[in-house]
Amino acid sequence: MEHERTRTRAWVLHPEIKSDSGRREAAPALDEAIALAAALPDLDVIGSNVVRLPKAHAGMLFGSGKIEELAGILKANEVELVLIDGSVSPVQQRNLEKAWKVKILDRTGLILEIFSDRAATREGVLQVEMAALSYQRTRLVRAWTHLERQRGGLGFVGGPGETQIEADRRAIDDQLVRLRRQLDKVVKTRTLHRASRAKVPYPIVALVGYTNAGKSTLFNRLTGAEVMAKDMLFATLDPTMRRVQIPDGPEVILSDTVGFISDLPTELVAAFRATLEEVLAADVILHVRDISHDESKQQAADVEAILASLGVDENRARIEVWNKLDQLPAEDAEARRQRAEREDGIHAISALTGEGLDGLLADIAEQLQGVRHEELLKLTFAEGKQRAWLFREDLVQSEEQTETGFDITVLWTDRQKAKFERL
Structure with missing residues (x-):
């Protein structure tokens, strides 16, 4: 019989902060956070609640009374991971993990985890790894080396412990540089594909x-x-x-x-x-x-x-x-x-x-009236802004430099042509 993967017992909290003017409706926001958690196959959401706060507390996010009350709930339900639907600073994360003796994941971490689980193409995988490293660089509360292993998830849910911060930061920066180079190659290939599509x-x-x-x-x-x-x-x-x-x-x-x-x-x-x-x-x-x-x-x-x-x-x-x-x-x-x-x-x-x-x-x-048609434009050297716009919009099929400027063949719609003429 195939060994079943252990599911992590998770609890979802949505902090409703009164002082936050841009806050969303609490009930639908909590529902969405639960749906996000459900998108990860390894999580078992066993409970959730909205936590109303007058304002966020700098070091712990929640007030001491609320932390104690939640600690009792989490312990009674044998919770291993708390998902907080909002932004949690590295300091708040460390303090809450110590107080509740569970792992904490904020909204960004959870979305990154889902993206990591779903990325199928080389480009998708690279983009997720870069996003995860940028996110993790700001916290450095866990080792990043989980990115090296064959993965289903980024390891925030069950990753290793603390590491030396400076070595970690250097390692993350090196990894980011390497990933950026790889992604640049993938993006170049994608641009070439798009350019070849533009010819059709x-x-x-x-x-x-x-x-x-x-x-x-x-x-x-x-x-x-x-x-x-x-x-x-x-x-x-x-x-x-x-x-x-x-x-x-x-x-x-x-x-x-x-x-x-x-x-x-x-x-x-x-x-x-x-x-x-x-x-x-x-x-x-x-x-x-x-x-x-x-x-x-x-x-x-x-x-x-x-x-x-x-x-x-x-x-x-x-x-x-x-x-x-x-x-x-x-x-x-x-x-x-x-x-x-x-x-x-x-x-x-x-x-x-x-x-x-x-x-x-x-x-x-x-x-789409006026499906793309080909046209030859003669631009002077002074019309650099117009030339740059054509390239930026991916409209250029070919270009030849002349004594007075450029002969550019473009493939565009009537709408794009009208926009060009307004420049």
Whole structure:
């Protein structure tokens, strides 16, 4: 009989800090944190609760009375790991671990752990390792050497003990340099692939959205592919691309991306920039929303904030896709359909049943009017800004230097041409 992996007994805490003006609703935030924990196969979440605080305590996060009360609960339930849905400083982490005699993992650590568990491509693995090292460099409370072993998880959950901080920091910096070099190679290859794709006039349609909004289900429905699509946070991590023929429209490349989440760790936004570059290069962005979720509006705002931080042009063609109509009561679903019909750029659909997809595809075809065409531009040396923009947008097919400047062959849409002319 195969040896069963030991599951770690975990408890989830969501600190609701009154002095934090940007705080989220406690109940849905706790639910999301539990769902995050459930995304790790080695964890057994045996309990959870919201902890209300007037303000965060610098050294321990919680006040002494609350720490004592929680210590009793954790001991009685034989908890081995406490997941704190928020940011925990290295000092707070050390102090809480001493007080409760359990391991502590904050929101960033938990998301990194999930990403580590899911990364399938070389690029994904490298990005997670870099993000984990950047995160760990700020704490240095455990050895980083777990990154060397064949892994399922980063080892935050069951890693080794304290190490010499200076040696650790040096080792982490060396490892980061090495990983950066490897990632640069992977990114170069990716850029070459993208450049070769650009030579074929296929527009790119990128799916973005909050994690578990149903992007992969929609991707599978439109492409006939079999991308992992589960009712689980971060089911898709590595980008997947397929060619799709739009009825009465062009052939496009459809790109499925990693799901976003509120308070996405900055280490991860930086590390996954290369993966999300597919979104930057997209001709149309489909923002998929789980319209049946209580926090759908807040989730949409979080996605928009991350797109803005990535530098996605707000003038880029965008369609909002209200997914999961099938999960709403009939009356609510009908109200959403009617509102989507009244407003431009919104489609109410069910990726699961296929409802509303014909209208969505017709809209994509319309947005892509004037599919990419080739054009020769003659720029002077003084038009360096325009030339740089063409390269930045991945539009250049070939370039020749002349006596007065550059002859540049570009492949672009009418929309991109109009934007260039406004420069």
